[in-house]
Amino acid sequence: MAQRTITYSSDKVQRGEPLITKFNFKITGTKTVTNQTAAAAYSTFDAIAAQSTIDDFLGTTNEFLIAGFAATPMGTGAFGAILDFQGQVQELIKVNVKLLSGTDLGTVAETESWPDTALTATLVMSCQKGTNGNVAFHTVFTGLDSVSAGTIEVSVYWRSK
Secondary structure, X not given: OOOOOOOOOOXXXXXXXXXXXXXXXXXEEXXXXXXXXXXXXXXXXXXXXXXXXXXXXXXXXXXXOHHHHOOOOOOOOEEEEEEOXXXXXXXXXXXXXXXXXXXXXXXXXXXXXXXXXXXXOOOOEEEEEOOOOOEEEEEEOOOHHHOOOEEEEEEEEEEXX
């Protein structure tokens, strides 16, 4: 007689597994990208000029401070983005950023970060979950400012509310 397997469904087990959301930014020119995914993202290679730019994009107030996207963290070779998760992120686990460039996208550079309490200007890679459940990051790749074709792949590992 064959043994039967009983499976119990548990919301706690399902919520334990992190979700992975990917954003793809196609590099279309020097310091220029287009978001290739349906999810909303505000991306930048340079410092953001005003706090209202961030607040207006997310519809929140001071969820991410402009200091995280000022001239120091957004210097040479920097790329950053504010990712609109519609406030659904309960826990940010990590963010991975991969740069694919060169002939047939054969040149690969990659960086990853665990979440910081605030975006940190002195780190090569920094990411943060905002108080309203969205995500922001900035990173630095040597030579990124001169790359005119390629892809920046961002993978966000998170748990939902």
